[in-house]
Amino acid sequence: MALTTVLEILDLKGLLLFVVAFLVVADFLKHRxxxxxxxxxxxxxxxxxxxxxxxxxxxxxxxxxxxxxxxxxxxxxxxxxxxxxxxxxxxxxxxxxxxxxxxxxxxxxxxxxxxxxxxxxxxxxxxxxxxxxxxxxxxxxxFGLGKKTLELAILEESRFLLDEMDRQKVTGQHWPTLTAIRYKTTETTQNIFFCVPQKKEKVEKVQEEIDRVIGQSQELSLANRANMPYTDAVIHEIQRLGDxxxxxxxxxxxxxxxxxxxxxxxxxxxxxxxxxxxFDENEWETPYKFNPGHFLDKEGNFVRREAFMPFSAGKRVCLGEQLARMELFLFFVSLFRKYRFSAPEGEKFNLDGVMGITRTPHPFKIHATAR
CATH class of the missing domain: 3.30.43.20 (Uridine Diphospho-n-acetylenolpyruvylglucosamine Reductase; domain 2)
Structure with a gap:
């Protein structure tokens, strides 16, 4: 009786070993x-x-x-x-x-x-x-892509955002997160507020250019972008690092x-x-650092880089690229013309990001102060 039980166990083990060996060999042959x-x-x-x-x-x-x-x-x-x-x-x-x-x-x-x-x-x-x-x-x-009507619609949205920020300040509400912006533009806009407050000297240079080219009273337009190479370079560098x-x-x-x-x-x-x-080390001079100079020549003119592919490339390139670039420039300039942004004391930024369908920053707090 005991011998029969032992043989049955051995037969079962042998069968399992055979099945495992068969699956391994079959897997190897299939994936050669x-x-x-x-x-x-x-x-x-x-x-x-x-x-x-x-x-x-x-x-x-x-x-x-x-x-x-x-x-x-x-x-x-x-x-x-x-x-x-x-x-x-x-x-x-x-x-x-x-x-x-x-x-x-x-x-x-x-x-x-x-x-x-x-x-x-x-x-x-x-x-x-x-x-x-x-x-x-x-x-x-x-919907107006490539036309003045869409530009005007984006500017109107940016004014709504500025008005909402002003209203919260008047009523004493704190503006600690990017909830308002998160629903009005893209993940890249979140990265603007994630990257820029940590680069005070670069923000000051952007605001100097905004004041020089547009000032506080002139109507903002996409046509201004050609005369604002440093601002354009900062936006592109945010997109590159935003990844x-x-x-x-x-x-x-x-x-x-x-x-x-x-x-x-x-x-x-x-x-x-x-x-x-x-982040290709053969294409970018300082791939892991925030460096608007990646998109500027020696004379300070904006230059396009072929390795700049946040919207992919080729036939499947994102069809919303033009719209996204319009929104980023108009929202960015509208906000930084009116406000100074800074991180609250003791606020630490987690640079890893959160992976999902897209990569977004971890939640963070930020202060907006009227200029």
């Missing part, structure tokens, strides 16, 4: 890499690299891996494989130079269950995506191709790491 496929860190059978990634700061971890693997590497996330690309040159190669090959999104079973397949501007592909894109552009133009979309979104290779001498088979999911572009 083709010749010259991008290298990557060791992945666990069945699970891949899913437990290796820092869930709080994934963009930092992936950027560091990019330095190890010459800006292109592969990961396994469960049963799915993804190729990550980092650094300005590699990301530009995929999104701009090979734009047609990497314009589509990979198939997502979850997206299909939740919202259907090939729907929406973000998730659709092919002709459906082109239709959504044309419709979105048409709608933005109907609100550090991971971008997945693309898929439409055909067999190469990136950085690595073979990318058709159907491969590719993830561009925009954080690695905005």
């Amino acid at each position: 890499k083709p010749p010259n496929y991008p290298p990557g860190p060791f992945s666990l059978p069945l699970l891949g690299n899913i437990f290796h990634i820092d869930s709080k700061q994934p963009h930092i971890y992936l950027t560091k891996l990019g330095r190890v693997y010459n800006n292109i590497f592969s990961l396994r996330l469960g049963r799915d494989k993804v190729v990550c690309i980092t650094g300005y040159k590699m990301v530009k190669e995929a999104l701009v130079t090979q734009a047609e090959n990497f314009v589509d999104r990979p198939h997502s079973p979850m997206q299909e269950r939740v919202g259907g397949s090939n729907v929406g501007l973000f998730s659709s592909n092919g002709e459906m995506w082109k239709k959504h894109r044309r419709f979105t552009l048409s709608t933005l133009r109907n 609100i979309v550090p991971l971008n979104a997945l693309r898929v290779a439409d055909k067999d191709t190469t990136l950085g001498k690595c073979f990318i088979p058709k159907g491969t999911a590719v993830l561009p790491i925009l954080h690695s572009v905005l």
Whole structure:
């Protein structure tokens, strides 16, 4: 009786070992890499690299891996494989130079269950995506994009915000958070108040330029931007350091191709790491410091930088970029023309940010004082 029980236990263990061995071998065969496929860190059978990634700061971890693997590497996330690309040159190669090959999104079973397949501007592909894109552009133009009417609407919104701030001061209410602004503009506006109060000398230079070009009585206009290179540079540097979309979104290779001498088979999911572009040590003189000089030449004129990609690049570049740039300039100048902003005594800023669909600052307090 005892012998029979022992044999049954051994048979059960043997069966389990066989099943595990079979699954491991099957997993290995299924995920064998083709010749010259991008290298990557060791992945666990069945699970891949899913437990290796820092869930709080994934963009930092992936950027560091990019330095190890010459800006292109592969990961396994469960049963799915993804190729990550980092650094300005590699990301530009995929999104701009090979734009047609990497314009589509990979198939997502979850997206299909939740919202259907090939729907929406973000998730659709092919002709459906082109239709959504044309419709979105048409709608933005109907709302006044590129016209004076939209500029006037943004200025009106900025006046509402200033009036609300004045009202709170008159009634004795403290203005400790960015609740009002959070609902009126973008995450980048939060970063304005997060970065700027810590750079007093740069704020003073911005306000000197505002006073010189516009003054306190002249009507603000987008046309002023051409004569305010330092202010424009500060806004761009805030966007760069703000890094609100550090991971971008997945693309898929439409055909067999190469990136950085690595073979990318058709159907491969590719993830561009925009954080690695905005902090590329080969493109930015002081990538980890707040430095408006990144966007100024020796004469103090504003200069565009190709590695400035907060809105992504190529055919899937954010269609709201022009609107966002209008809002940022008009809100920024309106607020800093009227107020001085400072951090309360003892307030410490957490620079890590909170990762979600976008990266936003941790909650913080700030003082606004009329100039």
